[in-house]
Amino acid sequence: MSTTIEQDFKVSIIVDHDKCIADKGCRICIDVCPTDILIHDAGDGKIKMAYDECWYCLPCAHDCPTKAIKVEIPYLLR
Amino acid sequence: METQHIEVDILVVGGGTAGPLAAIKAKQKAPHLRVLLLDKANVKRAGAIAEGMDSVNNAVIPGYATPEQYVKEITIANDGIVNQASINAYATRSFDMIKELDGWGVKFEKDETGDYAVKKVHHLGSYVLPMPEGYNVKKVLFKQIRKVGVEVSNRLTTTRLLVGEDGRIAGAMALESRTGDFVVIRAKAVVLCTGAAGRLGLPSSGYLFGTYENPTNAGDGYSMAYHAGAELSGLECFQINPLIKDYNGPACAYVTGPFGGYTVNAKGERFIRSDYWSGQMMLEFWRELEGGNGPVFLKLDHLADETVTKIEDVLHVTERPTRGIFHEGRGVDYRHDLVEMHISEIGLCGGHSASGVWVDENARTTVPGLYAAGDLCNVAHNYMLGAMVFGKIAGEDAVDFIEGKEHALVDQEQIENERERIFAPLAREDGISPTQIEYKLRRMVNDYLQPPKVTAKMEIGLKRFAEIRADLDHMKARNPHELMRAMEVHAILDCAELAAKASLYRTESRWGLYHYRTDFEGRNDAEWFNFVEIRKGADGQPELFKRPVPPYIYPIDKSELYGYDAMRIESEELAA
Ligand SMILES: Cc1cc2nc3c(=O)[nH]c(=O)nc-3n(C[C@H](O)[C@H](O)[C@H](O)COP(=O)(O)OP(=O)(O)OC[C@H]3O[C@@H](n4cnc5c(N)ncnc54)[C@H](O)[C@@H]3O)c2cc1C
Ligand code: SF4
Ligand code: SF4
Numbered sequence: 174m175s176t177t178i179e180q181d182f183k184v185s186i187i188v189d190h191d192k193c194i195a196d197k198g199c200r201i202c203i204d205v206c207p208t209d210i211l212i213h214d215a216g217d218g219k220i221k222m223a224y225d226e227c228w229y230c231l232p233c234a235h236d237c238p239t240k241a242i243k244v245e246i247p248y249l250l251r
Numbered sequence: 252m253e254t255q256h257i258e259v260d261i262l263v264v265g266g267g268t269a270g271p272l273a274a275i276k277a278k279q280k281a282p283h284l285r286v287l288l289l290d291k292a293n294v295k296r297a298g299a300i301a302e303g304m305d306s307v308n309n310a311v312i313p314g315y316a317t318p319e320q321y322v323k324e325i326t327i328a329n330d331g332i333v334n335q336a337s338i339n340a341y342a343t344r345s346f347d348m349i350k351e352l353d354g355w356g357v358k359f360e361k362d363e364t365g366d367y368a369v370k371k372v373h374h375l376g377s378y379v380l381p382m383p384e385g386y387n388v389k390k391v392l393f394k395q396i397r398k399v400g401v402e403v404s405n406r407l408t409t410t411r412l413l414v415g416e417d418g419r420i421a422g423a424m425a426l427e428s429r430t431g432d433f434v435v436i437r438a439k440a441v442v443l444c445t446g447a448a449g450r451l452g453l454p455s456s457g458y459l460f461g462t463y464e465n466p467t468n469a470g471d472g473y474s475m476a477y478h479a480g481a482e483l484s485g486l487e488c489f490q491i492n493p494l495i496k497d498y499n500g501p502a503c504a505y506v507t508g509p510f511g512g513y514t515v516n517a518k519g520e521r522f523i524r525s526d527y528w529s530g531q532m533m534l535e536f537w538r539e540l541e542g543g544n545g546p547v548f549l550k551l552d553h554l555a556d557e558t559v560t561k562i563e564d565v566l567h568v569t570e571r572p573t574r575g576i577f578h579e580g581r582g583v584d585y586r587h588d589l590v591e592m593h594i595s596e597i598g599l600c601g602g603h604s605a606s607g608v609w610v611d612e613n614a615r616t617t618v619p620g621l622y623a624a625g626d627l628c629n630v631a632h633n634y635m636l637g638a639m640v641f642g643k644i645a646g647e648d649a650v651d652f653i654e655g656k657e658h659a660l661v662d663q664e665q666i667e668n669e670r671e672r673i674f675a676p677l678a679r680e681d682g683i684s685p686t687q688i689e690y691k692l693r694r695m696v697n698d699y700l701q702p703p704k705v706t707a708k709m710e711i712g713l714k715r716f717a718e719i720r721a722d723l724d725h726m727k728a729r730n731p732h733e734l735m736r737a738m739e740v741h742a743i744l745d746c747a748e749l750a751a752k753a754s755l756y757r758t759e760s761r762w763g764l765y766h767y768r769t770d771f772e773g774r775n776d777a778e779w780f781n782f783v784e785i786r787k788g789a790d791g792q793p794e795l796f797k798r799p800v801p802p803y804i805y806p807i808d809k810s811e812l813y814g815y816d817a818m819r820i821e822s823e824e825l826a827a
Contacts, residue, residue, distance in 0.1 A: 204293055204295075205293050205295060205296040206292075206293075206296075207292035207293070207296060207297055207298075207301060207465060207466075207467050208292070208460060208466060208467060209292065209406065209428060209429070209732060209735075223732075224732065225460075226459065226460045226466070227460060228460055228461075228462070228465060228466050229461075229573045229576075229577075230301055230302055230465070230571070230572075230573070231302055231572050231573060232296040232301055232302065235302075236296070244573060244576070245576070246498070246573060246576055246577050246580055247458055247460075247461065249456045249457055249458040249461065250456045250458055250461050250497050250498060250499070250577070251497075251577075251580050251581075
């Protein structure tokens with residue numbers, strides 16, 4: 174995808190883009206997510222939550238080598 | 252969007268808990284065979300145990316319990332409707348599996364002398380083995396998968412099984428949910444380990460993925476087995492769990508119980524004798540809520556500070572580790588606040604209740620060469636360790652089954668039909684999104700199937716489901732990810748219809764809340780002391796029939812059989 178993706182719902186996966194090393198090719202969080210909702214936005218190079226289908230389960234955060242991910246409880250459940 | 256062809260000896264579908272064991276054990280027994288383990292997600296972090304587990308719910312450990320005691324307990328917990336041979340197949344292998352996992356590096360709780368520290372949570376015996384450091388289970392399994400040389404393939408959503416011209420299993424077909432490739436896998440035996448139907452009811456939060464089960468488990472396996480002609484069993488015996496309200500995850504009674512935590516009503520009174528999850532316990536829970544005594548809470552505020560810290564070190568670290576984040580958001584601290592609990596949406600699950608694909612004690616389904624293990628099969632209350640043991644049984648039996656056999660012949664039409672079905676939503680110009688259809692379908696499941704079950708309601712439900720089936724021809728997916736969701740909607744709909752039909756068929760009440768029918772109060776052993784089975788008939792419609800309960804290996808006196816009925820604590824006892 175060449176354009177930047179706008180997120181149109183309240184995301185529950187917060188990525189600290191200063192810590193994230195996606196520019197070095199890291200895709201671990203995308204790899205491990207069971208519901209496959211994280212993507213690398215080729216437009217702005219950022220990791221984003223593309224679908225509001227999160228099980229708030231944590232593999233993305235636990236396996237991130239730079240601890241760049243914070244998982245929140247999806248808004249409807251809080 | 253290409254078509255890929257893969258040929259293996261044994262195919263294991265679902266790399267959660269049962270699947271890895273099936274693949275490892277098949278490969279260990281016959282290293283020369285090609286064994287492929289595939290998953291919709293990534294095997295490394297797939298399934299119910301992705302973040303570990305906080306206890307073995309059903310350990311049968313010498314000195315604490317015998318297979319006979321365990322088989323009897325589960326027979327009683329499941330109101331007599333079990334195949335004791337299958338429960339026994341688990342019970343007699345339970346301890347060996349624990350020792351094997353221990354050897355692989357899974358950490359179980361031990362006492363000062365190095366013995367396993369088993370706790371009593373069930374109504375009658377002691378079977379709960381805590382795993383305070385259980386977060387590494389999946390990593391340990393993955394290491395073994397690599398070690399023995401099992402092939403792994405991720406992001407493959409299996410959609411249908413291939414059945415050979417001779418009626419034997421022939422493989423499976425799948426969608427690669429990132430590239431949109433169509434994948435045809437030929438195999439001589441298939442082990443289905445796709446978990447529960449966890450996206451059946453809609454959580455009361457309204458969040459489609461806020462389920463108890465890992466939401467990858469949408470019920471695909473039930474649907475696939477059904478369309479392959481396999482017999483499904485006990486679909487009227489729903490899975491309903493007592494969960495943290497809104498969070499919709501376990502609290503969990505098996506962790507807090509041994510530390511002194513328990514369930515209370517709004518008056519702060521205990522009302523159930525045993526926190527072990529059973530339909531009978533859930534019925535009392537429901538009565539408490541309906542009777543004006545709710546909300547129901549998990550009580551921990553009477554425990555010492557260091558005990559609560561110990562509980563937090565488990566509940567906020569393993570299994571569903573966001574429990575801590577959730578409580579923090581609401582300002583709940585176990586030390587001085589009660590945890591509000593509620594009744595979950597319905598699901599189908601062999602591992603928690605007893606609804607699954609029928610298997611015998613060798614994990615064989617009624618289709619030759621097709622096996623089922625874990626939450627998908629109907630071995631009652633089997634949980635994590637039972638999933639592993641049945642995975643092992645299936646993997647090893649599959650090696651024997653394929654001995655001397657070639658791949659079954661398949662007609663090309665089966666493959667073409669499936670390709671067409673899968674890709675139709677992508678080809679459509681416009682239409683209804685999978686999410687919209689799923690939301691409506693699961694909301695209808697809540698409205699018409701959530702117990703207590705009412706005949707007239709379930710009949711209306713079936714009408715609504717039929718209308719939604721017609722909507723499937725207008726479902727639109729914009730990319731392979733949405734296409735995966737679209738295929739899941741097909742499976743959820745199959746599960747909803749089959750669950751409604753099985754529920755209508757059994758004209759009695761049984762298993763507490765799981766099958767509580769207001770028009771047929773009470774059990775009717777004369778007519779219904781058997782399994783209710785469902786399979787695809789010759790006309791393509793579901794065919795329902797009874798399967799007798801096989802003679803017990805360990806006879807149980809009629810006076811003991813319904814021991815789980817005595818779940819409610821009577822007021823005299825409270826006063827005493
Ligand atoms: C929150 C929670 C807590 C639990 N706590 C305990 C506990 O403390 N103790 C205990 O003993 N038991 C516990 N259980 C039960 C236990 O975890 C399960 O019984 C067991 O893990 C089930 O194993 P399984 O292999 O059947 O399913 P899973 O481990 O869920 O694996 C199913 C796999 O199938 C894959 N899949 C699904 N559909 C497809 C498809 N179409 N194509 C390809 N792959 C597919 C999924 O991605 C998943 O990886 C708990 C369960 C849950 C959900
Ligand atoms: S919390 Fe789980 S479901 Fe949500 S993005 Fe992370 S890995 Fe995926
Ligand atoms: S795992 Fe962490 S570092 Fe890697 S891409 Fe994801 S957020 Fe960035």
